[in-house]
Amino acid sequence: MTRIFLNGREIEVAADTTVLRAALDNGVYVPYFCWHPRLSVAGNCRICMVEVEGKGLDIACNMPVSEGMKVLTDSDEVRAARKAMMQFLTLNHPVDCGICDKAGECTLQDYHFAYNGAPSISAEPKVRATKFHDLGDRILIDNERCIVCSRCVRFTHEVSRSKALGIQGRGDTSLVRCEEGRRFDDPYSDNVIDLCPVGALLSRSFLYKARVWFLEATPSVCPGCARGCAIRIWHLRADRRLQRLDPRRNLEIARVTPLDDPAVNGPWICNKGRDLAAIFERPRADQAMLRGRPVPLAEAISEARRLVDGAKRRTALVSSWGSDGELAAFRDHLAARFDVRVKPDHVPQPGEIVEDDILIRADKNPNTRGARALFGERPVAFEPGTDLVLVWGEGFDYSRVPAGAKVVLLGSYLAPENGAADVFLPISVQTERDGSYTNSDGIARRFEACFPPGETIAHAADLFAAIGGRP
């Protein structure tokens, strides 16, 4: 341990840490653009200047602590240096916050108000650079906004290791670009949008969709694979619901960002996690049916109950997308009367990355481990004489249903098999309920409801109680 003086306060810090980390850990905020806790130190933005008594100004992110050093983070010299640095960083930065998607969560914007606040003192016109340069299918770069902090470049070299990005040119003509002849095809590419301290890196899917202060984030868990990354699902705030424009946007996922969870995913998620809307916003099934005939939900439930009670040998295929609470409800109400098998709802799609050594797991279901903990690891199969199959969720080949067996299906999305099932019950999806998933490492994480379920849609846990509970 090393003893340093931070603004006159004596603190004990680890001997191998830096002044910036020591300050942040001890509740003293030092501004930074290029530094990131998970990336190497670049030391190029020069905004984290602090004063060491007797030694003058230097950057805190690259300054190791030494015994007895006296650090000042808010002296007159430091404030003057920060203000000058902000003038320099905004020298060529366009004042187009009005049309910048980062506005509202932009570090440069916040620091301008906190540390500068003055208009530009430069008499020269701003240097113009490429706007909306095409980096790849998912990301555009606005080079006028870029402050060349190199966070995105270091991310592709150190975290995703695709080495896709680099900086060409120098000085005020520096441009972040892909390797020549290559597109930004990194499977973790969208993390650079969050990493970017300004609005230079822009998501094509979120471009001009909403101002961020119209959105709110619900903590959730990515169901894309068994890693179960912690995410934030952003959607329109309740007091910003649209009336005149497309009201479906009120129930849409605007974007997905990672939620820093050191035990699971750190501050990153893969691009599949960004595209959860493609999973959850497929056409929904919202009508209970008996062999394709629409009926009220209550009638379908009583028919399901009658079929379950009347069957002799029953098999249940439970969903590995069910939450821990739903799986427990199934165990409590129905499992005793069923031969229960855990079914993989999703398998890797063609072209999808099956597994890597960063985050992506081969099992494309969020709660296989939670389901197997309750119901064992036996593969999907049917004992001879099975006359009732309860299918919960997707990913089942209905040609495998034993001849003559009745099918009770709980599903969320429109599919041809819904109409063929003897009983079809529409159930909610993850964004419509609370719950938790247990990831492949056995770590359980909670997710919260973002949207209300439709009136004709039930939660699976309630259906299990209604079908299996005592009358």
Add this chain to the structure above:
Amino acid sequence: MMDLGRRKSYWNRPTLGLWERSYLPEVLRGLAVTGGVIARNLARWLTFRKGALTARYPEERRADYAAGNRGKHVLTTRPDGRPQCIACMLCATACPARVIEIEAAFDPADAAHPKHPARFEIDYSRCVFCGLCVEACPEDAIRMPQDVPDLPSHDRGEMWLSRDHLLGWCPRSDAAKPYPPGPAGGGEGGSL
């Protein structure tokens, strides 16, 4: 000096005297007041004079709005006729009644104005005509002239006005604003 220690009571409790509590005399007095107004207006109407100040909206409209009245919104245009609005949504943010809804669109062809409003809707059934949208606008894209909306309807849905109407009902151009030239040379051009 106000006594800050004691909480001031702002609500005057009604004190009823014997006259008020006897009920009927006060009721009759009230009826006499309203009856007098009816009789006076009726007498003026029968003698072909204007009675009450009530205008028979919407057939009849008052013409005496103050010069500074803030009425129906105008969206200003650039010299080429496209809306000045950049869809920054600061008006929608500032609006205390939350009646402005904007759908932004991306136009890569126009380097100076890549963001523009594909839809711009104002709900006049809830607008409070405070003018905060006009103050919030960084582009002088929305103004409120004197004219009032005049949207009598039995349906709230018909009290929304959309982008093309707001651009066209009282065309105003904001030609004074210079725009910087596009990016010069550097890099491989504004490709998309």
